[in-house]
Amino acid sequence: MNSQKKKFQFPSAFTVLFIILILAGVLTYIVPAGLYSRLSYDTDENIFIVENQNGENDTLPATQETLDSLNIRMNVSKFLDGSIKKPIAIPDTYQKIEQSPQGLLSLIISPVEGVMDTVDIMVFVLILGGIIGLINKTGTFDAGIAALSKKTKGKEFLLVVFVSLIIALGGTTFGLAEETIALYPILMPIFLASGYDAIVCIAAIYMGSSVGTMFSTVNPFSVVIASDAAGISFSEGLTFRGISLVLAMFITLIYIYRYAKKIKSNPKNSLIYEDKEKIEERFLKNYDPNNVIEFNWRRILILVVFLAAFPIMIWGVSSGVWWFSEMSALFLAVAFIIAFLTGFSEREAVNTFLEGAADLVGVVLIIGVARAINIVMDNGMISDTLLNYTSSIIENMNRGVFAAVQMILFSFLGFFIPSSSGLATLSMPIMAPLADTVEVSRAVVVTAYNWGQGWMSFITPTGLILATLEMVDVTYNKWLKFILPLMGIIGIFAILMLALQTIL
Template identity: 30%
Template sequence: MVLQEKEKKEKRSFPHLFVILMSVIIIATVLTYIVPAGNYERIVDEATGQTIIDPLSFEYVEKTPVGPFAMLLSVQEGLIQAAPITFLVFMAFASLYLVQETGAVDASIALMVRKTKKNEKLSSITIAFIIYVLAAWGSTGTISYEQIIAFIPIFCTLAIALGYDPLVGLGMSFLPVGMGFASSTVNPFTIGVAQGIAELPLFSGIALRLIILAVMSTLTVVYVLWYANRVKKDPSKSIVAGIDFGELEIDEARLSTEFTTARKMTLLTLLLGVGIMAYGLSTQGWYINEVAAIFVAVSIVSGLINRWSPNKIAEVFVEGLSKGVLSALVVGVARGILVVISKGNILDTIIYSASSVLTNFGLYLSGIGMLIVQSLLNFLIPSGSGQAATSMPIMAPLADLIGMNRQISVLIFQFGDGFSNLIWPTSFILIACSLSKIPLNKYYKFVLPFLGIAFVFQILFIILAININYGPF
């Protein structure tokens, strides 16, 4: 009887992350036999240094279908291509695990719980404050999914300790970073690249984007607080009710962790490291490798502050690396999808076909259609700068053709590239779910209604931009 119940439970369980990704890779492989192969010529844009496509150079070529062995090889090649991000994930996980092992995180959460018990409204204010800060920060491009994912277990533990569930933890960490990224203000990796290709002044048109950031951030705060308060009043209404989150829960022993001077200094070191990352990313041209180096530095300094021996620092750091294995590998396996599509030469065909269809619609419908195309394209190219280099050489001239200001095409690009990151499994949602112990179907149940509302707002902002002829200044 017990065995039968176990088998039924296994049948009902949601597929493993790698099962989902391998299924998509198989589908992509099949498509290389069905979709005609085609190519655009790639050129180097002297103004931006980006390798972009020549929008007038598309031609159909001989099919290059991907065989079964090449499909399996794409996993390894995807891991190699995604190596910088993969190793950043390892470094971030190892560093934050070491900080947690010092007791600094438990002590800070315990302090926050004690404060909120004295004033219940403080928890809602804390959630709103965190969302606004992370959304604004995310809009600058100096914090993104690569950096925030390692902090997700901390936010989920905080949410549980405050009487909510891990979805609230995602709602105040992963979600606002995504909303900020999509409402980009001065993100050099998305807006910067896209405007450069569209031949627009760098970071021009920021006034409307600031309004969009404020609206979308507030929308996030309202939705997360609505759900959080609903769960706190009646835990049975939690989407993840009945799921064991033992690893994320903080017991009474941990809640009594003393906030010693060493632990305060450890948290200060972490915050200082994050501040240095933001400075380097925004002013020194830093990217993934430099951020990973800062995480290593935070680990060493934190260990020394707590008077750990070099051996202990190394041992705890290695334990932390093991915590990041699944998350790091998911990034590389997801990249294998793009490897298959590129080998089969069907990516350019998909882009060409989509852009050809859009010329048949009016201005407003074309704008909405461009948004849908960019959102779908983000499934295949989860890199913001990579998607800009691939799609903007086509979308900018297409905007000229249909009488749309190029600034609007950049706005549509940032919407399509940004918001869909919170949907597609080729982005970081699989990692976020694995870290928060939330099944993917439960995550979708939480986030899809919100993204549906956000999609309506995207369309309204596009219509507004068209009506005011949102331009380069």
């Protein structure tokens, strides 16, 4: 009797995250615990509050003299006008504290805490899933795909360029990232019907967002906060960052084009060819190019209502007024309108919405588990220790080496502290003054921070990539096979540009 050798299957996104969660727990036993003192501003009392490593608070006048005495080289106005909202680390205050290892019970609890901590994002994703379920059942997407396929025949890659550039614009201006989750169910059928695979769709959306946020120009959640915390204007290095963004997007689009061209010429060249039928079954279930659904007034109106929500959402987020609660409320209102437009009975509309939301339960749980990893490291008090280690590495280095190593270290820190604003306020008061010791502009440190953290986001499991892959049924190893060469190219490009910035 012949026994067939079982083919190795790469672990699911959940398994990958739980392995990393265990490793994070192990690190809390190995890496010494430590903290910097933190400085925050009390708007009601108009005072600074200094919290030491024991959790004790001291109050100081909210003046420039206070900042100077603490060796925090930034203007006090940045606190007074609300530019700096989060507590910042105070230079030269790092102290080791009692170890706080995270045992088995902490590891088991952390995913629950992660889910609770990210419930706002989860609600947003589930509502989107419900809307997608409603729209799919009406045949709106299928009819739209057929209409668009006619228009773009022979020029399909223009869609990739258009999608990537629009999303990159959102990334570089206001950090468009989590919001792009809504685009996959819409664009995936269009890309598949155009002869591409799921990886091309992911690359167009995810890399548009990632390159845009990596090479941020005026993003208030990263480069502006980092510049404020470094004590400089965000306009320093703005032109340089803008040029770098254009070049990086050009490189990325060429890379995607080369892969997409191979897929068009022979579908077997796809890295996920073995999953082609399964993915097409999910996203092109009811689409038949030989039996085109009529794109009638009802379907056009449903699509218009859905798409109209996106510019409203972008306005709300970019103006700084909205976050996930407001975005969820917007799309919930859209869901009510679309449910009415479908013509379904009340029971059918509700059940269809719930079925659509249920399709994304796996995605929202991944978001919660990813957050659990950060919770374990925060509770283990090792993030500040890693920052202290990395800052000691780069003192008194050669200019070009200093900039390159800064970027690599920020990539490392970005894995453990995925929040762009959190990493900026924690690290900039410590890292920025080191630029003075090697006689380079602090704008170089801001650029290195932004590029380093953004570069790591291409693959970091604690970020958005695993939730993205779960949405489109692509495994992490296939994404790594596609993206690592581009990651290497962008990394070399960024380091060369950083070295150039140090001499400009």
